[in-house]
Amino acid sequence: MIYNAMKHSLGASLKVAFRPWVEGMENIPEEGPAILASNHLSFSDSFFLPAVLERRVTFIAKAEYFTTPGVKGRLTAAFFKGVGQLPVDRSGGRGAGEAAIKSGVDVLARGELFGIYPEGTRSPDGRLYRGKPGGLARVALGSGAPVIPVAMIDTEKIQPPGKAVPKLMRPGIRIGKPLDFSRYEGMEGDRFILRALTDEVMYEIMKLSGQEYVDIYATAAKRQLAEAAKAEAAKNGRAKAA
Template sequence: MKRVLVGPLLRVLFRPWVRGIENIPGDGPAIVASNHLAVIDSFILPLVLDREIVFIGKSEYFTGTGLKGRITAGFMRGVGTIPVDRSGGKASEAALRTGLKRLDEGGLFGIYPEGTRSPDGRLYRGKTGVARLALESGAPVVPVAMVGTDKAQPIGRRIPRPMRIGIVIGEPLDFRRYTGMESDRFILRSVTDEIMYSLMSLSGQEYVDIYAATQKARLAAGVRQTGGPPSTAAPGGRPAPDVQVPEPPQDLPGASVD
């Protein structure tokens, strides 16, 4: 219901353009793995899909106080976000099991492999939870690059500014060749790096080979590093793909492509 009410407003404000929508399976389970640039990622992506999608989201979105907290919690539930305790342990395991249940039911499950929003627009090292989901479920992984949401809603900005936002959807990745190997940490890292490489290729982002949460902690502690944090060319130590940040289609001013 919230999507029906809010969807038209979001379309007017952000005029989303989409490439590769045909890569979303018409039915059956699939893991939608996206880069994460802003809170509104979880609002815009469901808006352009014909199928319902649910996400994992940090539990803080559901525990805020006051009017803002209640609105945020209600909106997160409305777009199908599943709360997860980012401190790890049993709570995170429960969230993964919830994802597996969703996939077992034949639905779409969205996940941000970086685990948190990028602090500076770059693509950070992926966590292996997405690989576990893929190997344990056998579902394909559809990589998705959000484009421009960090410009519309930089970290610290509560209300996003109206502007065009893009979504680039890549071809599904099949990892069934690794079935039964979900306990092998080297396989999990390899699968995760392959997913992140695909996201890098779609988004044109610079890759940083540390976790986004680690970089956020360094920034919060006032740690400054000349030239930024250590980086590598691409996930898994591969050469960086020769790509650029996608541009919106050259259509008429104010037109929407979705």
């Protein structure tokens, strides 16, 4: 009930304010489990996609969003619960990853939609990065659910990382045809199969989004950018001191 109320109020507000366009809505099944595998450009991706869908979709969210103390923390927790976010502690290494996979399989076992970002984190520069096979592929093979590739368009321009106030402009959502990976049933322990499945999904996302593909993980790209920025700042500091 809370989800439906939040979805209708938030969804209506987002549609009126931003007027998102959607292609491929017919690829979302009317019932039954499915995995929505999307690129990740902005914090707002997890709001725009649920807003345009008739069915509930559950995403994994950092546990900190649900445990922050104070009034703001309680409001944030209520908001994320209301829009169907599922808290998972991602600080515990492999154990945290296993918890996220189990949560996804449980959602799908109930016949619901599960949303996941194969890149594992937001793109630092608008390009599409290599998908992590440990999440998407294992949830897909563990549940047997079809994978539906999704491309978020221009959401990074609405709310870039670090910007609290969104810019009013139209984002887009392209939804691809469901991918069936039943041919890999029982092979979730094979890392080459996990890699192949993930790469196939990322290729479909790339075709839908039109993004440039970079064959490294987004976390590594963020680290490289941070190191470059730090080196540049040190260089400028030395130049000022000279």
